[in-house]
Amino acid sequence: MTQAYVPPKVWTMESENGGQWASINRPDSGSRFEQVLPIGQHPIQLYSMGTPNGQKVTILLEELLALGIHQAEYDAFLIKIGDGEQFGSGFVEVNPNSKIPALMDRSLASPIRVFESGNILLYLAEKFGHFLPQALPERTEVMNWLFWLQGSAPYLGGGFGHFYAYAPEKFAYPINRFAMEAKRQLDVLDKQLAKQTYIAGEEYTIADVAIWPWYGNLVLGNAYNAAEFLDVQSYQHVQRWAKTIAERPAVQRGRIVNRTWGEAWEQLAERHNAQDIDRVLAQQPK
């Protein structure tokens, strides 16, 4: 057995821990350098990256545009979180928590900043009046699942994904703990989706938009190289739901925005108009 770790009386940061994201992590917040964020021509300015949290917002924006809502036109600028761009003064003004995604709504006389991806989904759904039912019981069920996702995904990403895919070494204790939790969460979703087409009922809502980039990508084998390890095939209702959503044109468009890895046809660093996405998707092999 390796020597047990004995915590010191007071924790201090002694060195980088070597994990994939180690160089950007520090125990303090706030801006680290001066930065002016670019502003494009559209009312909505998004500063993001094509991680699951980023995909939530670009998928919803593309869904709104697919409904013909031109006011949802947006510029999506890439924030390279691996290079620490979220710690620039401009980004910190939009999100003091230094995490993507962050959005500025410049359609108003006094622009509004919106951060936290779940809140951005809620803001856009309310602003444009789509993907969130108005009646209290149905709306509450959507919010139940939106909050569920915001509370649960950190165990999948920061817990399971971190220790299984990104940590400098494989440690049994956290991998066992978070694999169990990830599978428990998948079972929650599977039981819910056994009863109905979408997460919150028969209607596709922002709850699905929030959950798919995390748990949909996971069961489709697009996250952490963990499909076999977590036996994702066994969650048949989540599989059915994930595939149905993956077929939506707006999902296929939104998932590639601010993404700079994967196949060439899934990478679009910045989006300023619909043709930017069309051009990339046209490279997809038939």
Ligand SMILES: N[C@@H](CCC(=O)N[C@@H](CS)C(=O)NCC(=O)O)C(=O)O
């Ligand atoms: N609760 C936040 C989480 C956002 C988040 O964790 N973003 C990650 C990328 S997916 C990030 O910006 N990480 C950069 C960092 O931690 O410095 C949300 O839902 O918006």
